[in-house]
């Protein structure tokens with residue numbers, strides 16, 4: 001069974017993104033989920049063997065973290081690993097702002113310490129060294145167990161890893177967009193650096209924000225704001241890739257989503273964190289490692305994915 005490390009913890013090879021649990025239509029891709037759906041998705045993920053739950057302070061401005069905190073309080077949660085993120089937004093340039101934000105996240109989560117704390121994106125005016133030293137201080141005082149970054153390019157993640165190393169710590173993860181419709185980490189050095197440095201690549205939007213599930217097709221765009229990124233032209237261009245995914249899914253008796261996640265999870269260093277809106281999606285995603293893609297299938301998917309991305313530059317924004 002594929003697993004990945006975060007800090008000293010060995011995790012199941014698929015995690016879950018809790019952005020839709022933010023009670024907001026924006027983060028929930030059109031759905032305004034309540035605690036009941038989040039609770040059911042949480043339980044289904046745990047039942048499926050999932051360890052890693054990814055959140056962020058900005059998902060619903062704390063609502064995703066609050067939902068997790070409530071759910072954790074209600075049950076035994078042995079083995080569950082919680083990740084959240086600091087947003088280095090304007091007016092939050094100081095280490096003081098970082099430490100206050102961390103304390104607030106811990107309060108919402110109801111935890112004395114979080115398993116993985118990530119910098120959500122490179123901070124415009126707060127320098128990387130300041131953030132990494134603040135991370136190291138939080139590792140030293142035990143409020144975080146592992147330090148990660150997100151949306152960092154290769155040189156940023158290498159610098160982050162070096163600074164943490166100078167403080168006796170390791171960079172645990174870099175969370176970036178990666179899927180069959182967005183393979184930028186392969187070409188920009190991030191995947192290579194993760195492999196070389198032993199940093200786990202947490203792949204966000206691994207289902208292409210729903211596109212790779214196969215339910216959005218030419219003539220059947222989503223009805224929420226994603227219709228602006230899943231244009232008719234793009235859906236038509238994705239047809240050969242989506243058809244191949246469906247054919248391979250049929251051959252294995254699984255779903256298109258599971259093919260997309262399995263393809264990604266096969267890559268060493270990569271741990272996909274698909275978002276799930278309900279128990280059925282969470283359970284299905286957790287099952288995505290229950291079969292083996294053949295090398296031929298892997299190659300076919302790579303070929304069609306490359307063709308899709310080369311077709312138009314907007315492939316890079318999938």
Ligand SMILES: NC(=O)c1ccc[n+]([C@@H]2O[C@H](COP(=O)([O-])OP(=O)(O)OC[C@H]3O[C@@H](n4cnc5c(N)ncnc54)[C@H](OP(=O)(O)O)[C@@H]3O)[C@@H](O)[C@H]2O)c1
Pocket residue numbers: 016017018019020028029054055120150151175176203204205206207208209210211213257273274275276277280281282284285
């Ligand atoms: N660090 C960052 O900057 C960043 C940015 C974005 C996301 N993230 C993280 O990555 C996680 C996942 O990314 P994402 O939510 O953008 O995209 P995703 O995982 O590619 O797609 C998730 C969406 O696909 C649909 N779906 C999921 N599982 C399905 C299944 N089994 N069958 C059918 N449909 C299914 C759901 O929407 P519908 O049912 O409505 O189609 C769901 O909201 C987020 O929750 C968040 O934790 C991080």
